[in-house]
Amino acid sequence: MSCHHNNIFDDTTFEFPRTGFWLVHIFGACFFLLLGMRLAVRRAPLPIIAYRLFKLLR
Numbered sequence: 203m204s205c206h207h208n209n210i211f212d213d214t215t216f217e218f219p220r221t222g223f224w225l226v227h228i229f230g231a232c233f234f235l236l237l238g239m240r241l242a243v244r245r246a247p248l249p250i251i252a253y254r255l256f257k258l259l260r
């Protein structure tokens with residue numbers, strides 16, 4: 203015997219996102235961060251240090 207509860211959020215856009223959703227957003231945020239660091243390198247010394255730090259971490 204199983205107990206099934208109807209959830210009004212099942213199969214809607216309000217349902218908790220799956221792993222793929224989070225992966226896309228995490229990689230997208232990293233991409234924009236690195237892209238922004240590349241563009242900021244020409245303008246200020248502090249982003250140069252941060253850019254080099256992120257480059258070393260990869």
